[in-house]
Amino acid sequence: MRSALLHLVLYICFFTSNTSAQSNVDYFRDAGKQLPLSAIANKNFRPLPNKLISFGKDSANHWLRIHIKNNKAQFEKYFFEIDFVWLDSVCFYKQDFTLVKALSWQTPFAERLYAHQNFILPILLKPHSDTTIYTRLYKKRMLIKGNASVKKEEVFFSDHTFDTSFYSFFTGIVAIVFMFAMAIFFTNKDWVYLYYAFYVIFSLGFTLTASGFFLPLYQKGFGFVSGAELRNWLLWFSLVFLLLFIRNYILGGHVFNRINLIIWRITLGLMLALVFQRLAIIYFEETRGIAPYLLLVMMICCFLLTIVLSFYLVVYSYTNKINPSLAKNYLIGITPFFIFGVLSYFRTFEFIGHTWLLNQQVQVICVVFDIVVLMFGLSIRYRALREEKEKQARLALENKLALQYEKERISRDLHDSVGSQLTIVATSLDAATYLAYKQKLEPQKLERINENIREAVQSLRDTIWATHQSKISLDDFDKRLRNYALKVIEDKLKVTIDFTVSDTDVYMSSMQAINLFRVIQEAIQNVLKHAQATQLEICCTQIEGTISLSIIDNGVGLSTESLKSTDSYGIKNMHNRINEIKGVLKIESVAGKGTKICIEIPIYAANALLKE
Structure with a gap:
């Protein structure tokens, strides 16, 4: 079997060597x-x-x-x-x-x-x-x-069919990427995509002209730019837009320090020098037939130095974490093309020989790889910007809803407190007017009206106090509560207020503070009007992430039927207010043995509200 295979191989080699060119x-x-x-x-x-x-x-x-x-x-x-x-x-x-x-x-x-x-x-x-x-x-x-x-x-x-298909495929990819980038630019008005689009289209032009594709279209040149020179100008424009792309994409929003500002200006100066050198080459070729070799060397050195400095700026962005993910994406895309370009110039100066790795097709592959990788990074950037825009729109809507809710809450609070008290004042004034007309108005009636007005003013001040602050410390709340209790209760019963917290840096949102304050006000008013109590104790403690507050009196208490009844507007309002701030309210009472109101507010809820 092995002998037969060996003879077959020898026959094929002999036949091929004698029948092919x-x-x-x-x-x-x-x-x-x-x-x-x-x-x-x-x-x-x-x-x-x-x-x-x-x-x-x-x-x-x-x-x-x-x-x-x-x-x-x-x-x-x-x-x-x-x-x-x-x-x-x-x-x-x-x-x-x-x-x-x-x-x-x-x-x-x-x-x-x-x-x-x-x-x-x-x-x-x-x-x-x-x-x-x-x-x-x-x-x-x-x-x-x-x-x-x-x-x-x-x-x-x-x-040649393969070459045509290869360059057609390359042209198609670049054209799609160009149109995609331009569409994003016209949609978002983000200049980064415009710079990228022009970098892509000029890179395509340089690659095709360097390969001679569509040569009849530009063989005669344009003005002072010959057909052979066109590729160099396209490369220059490609590099200009690449630098603008780097400045806005990789270093967007970054302020250069002194050294990097000098490097950036040198890079732009080298780009400008390339223009004058290219014009000088055209002049010497038109007048003397050939340009000085030194001028050619200077032009290549300026071009290479521009590439190196732009590469440095990207590495600087990556190492200093300015836009590390964008810089990494750019480095991945540009590295093969950068290596190809440097090796090409080494070949030009005969430091290395020509190999198939420096063929035009390899250059095209490097360009396509760079364009696709950058487009992938830009797509991620576009998606991130779109998500950020949607997030900002969502936050704006949430803030608008929160503002509307806050307006409704303030309106409701003013209606429940100041509004009801002013209604009482208005009714009392009507009655006082009638009594004054009948000459039966007593001083006690005016004192009561005056007291209602003071209560309305105090409620208004309490609302303003709470709503004009984004957060209220527990210590500030304690002082406000003591001041209110002393004014309202006076000598009618014995009051004890004790706020004991393990962390002095405890805050409530304004919504929490005003709702909790209104509930305590309602409880105190109920004690004064109905409980017939001699003692009132308000205690507040903070255990881990919870604020616990209790209001205890030694009055006549409430019956079980009263606690279960849904007709009591005051109790229902207290429950609604505590539920609104994500708290829990419990009322414990035995007829003849007083009433205990327990309130718990999780601190994390307060912090969440403050973040919103």
Whole structure:
């Protein structure tokens, strides 16, 4: 069995090696650009590793020698492709150095050998034949990078279908994210989403132009900005909106200290310097044909330093817990793209070689990852802001209802106390007027009217005292109660008031205080009017989370039927008031042995009311 499998593998390898195309790509650098075409064939070409192009920073002529062999017994069509759009000159030569076609990135698609943004040479080989193609590449500044590949016809079209689908999918994602961000901006008027939307759309523009997609639309350029320069300006705008996004999203609401303010200003200054450097490059290329190398290096250093400083601001936000969750989200999204960008510039200066990890498709994946992760963070932020807005609206409604309830409570309290007393006063005045008309008005009648007026004034003061304070201490309540009891009871019976609490920092809400005060007032009035008591004791204690208050008299007491009766307005009102403040009221009484009223109020209820 093993022997059969081994023979099958050897047969497949042999068959493949003899029926598929064989190709290799070699490289030679003509630094002086002085060599004649006839001398190129004799130069020492070296193999191009992995067929990856990474040709230096200078403006030398770079030569590729491509050897293709068709091992099949039929015609085969191949495509030699240079996967780099922005070459200033590409010349394809036959084996005898006859020029096939001279192209540049400015060559219209209709004049190319194949209508595509990349430089493509179709090659048709006879059965069992081979050929050698020479290609000269020239770019007047910076790095030439990409792939130099030879593909069979079906593989070529399959790969380009995949590339088109890949970039279309990328464009679709970015377009959806852009529209989503703009919709949120127009809904909430939050500038963060506008900055993010423009960062996304300019990143899309930079990526597509760097790849050469839709090249015919911008090949002629716009004004002083050429088609090759457009991608750099799009990258600059993308970076500007990224900085604004960082300032408002990651560092929103934070005031910079002196050092960070200087760093932020330096970052903005570097962005402005990039504009002047880019304009200077355009000027030198228009007047002298090539820009000084030092200017190019300065521009790259400014760009990298801008990226590093913006990255520092995000790390600063995270380490200083300004907006740590937002900063973490941003760092996760931007890190792959940041690493890719730094390594790309290292490759530009030939500190590292070109690898497939620095291909355009990998850059697109990094951009999409950044956009999606940031959109995820913005979605969480939007949901949090919406929940906060709903919470604020709910609190506003609750406060409005609480205010309405408080108004109704004050109105009811004034009606029950001051209103009833003023009604008595009005009735007494009517009676006094009648008696005065009959000349039978006695001084005691006027004294009684005067007493009712004082009680009404006192009730009004008590209500104002309670409602004008958000919280009332138990000690303040004790003083107010003693003052009231001394004025009302005078020498009619013996009164003992004892407030014993373990915690001096005990408070009640104004609603608790006024309701409890009214219940005690009702109890005292009942004792004075009906109990025939000689002693009255009011005790208050605080045990853990409960305030307990008892009112005890030694009067005639109440019968069981009276306690169970629902007709007594005074008792019913007392129960309602205590229930309203989440307390418990119990009345214990035996005929002839006095009455005891017990009230318990949980302190946590008071605190909850105060928070509301």
